[in-house]
Amino acid sequence: MPTRDFYTLSEAAQILEVSQRRLLERLETGEIEGERDPQSGRWKIPKHAADERVSADPSPEGATEESRGQSAEMLRELVGEFGDLHRHVGHLRSRLDRVRRTERREGAALGRANAGAGGTPSRTRTRQPAAQRCE
Secondary structure, three states, rough: OOOHHHHHHHHHHHHOOOOOOHEEEOOOOEEEEEEEEOOOEEEEEEHHHHHHHHHOOOOOHHHOHHHHHHHHHHHHHHHHHHHHHHHHHHHHHHHHHHHHHHHHHHHHHHHHHHHHHHOOOOOOOOOOHHHHHHH
């Protein structure tokens, strides 16, 4: 199996210890060498470009003001992404609650309809509510 001579965006971001967003900025400005795959549109970062950056970066003991600034920037990005995810989860919970309420109302209406049609429930199999299938 042939080995690749490039990293994906997420692999390079992990190796360079930067967020994918920050790496994208660096790729788009040409600060880091890379190219977009014409078919998939995904970034390919040559291994030598990422490896050179890693070897050129100062060690953690010699953290500079710039690296602290980058860490603070990365932390702000992560906090922003966390906020986005938190809002998204809230929206999904709200949608799930609406589905559950609708299914309860439909189930109650079906029960009333069956009771009015002779009092015996139908022998047909009812569909399990989506909320229970997901659990």
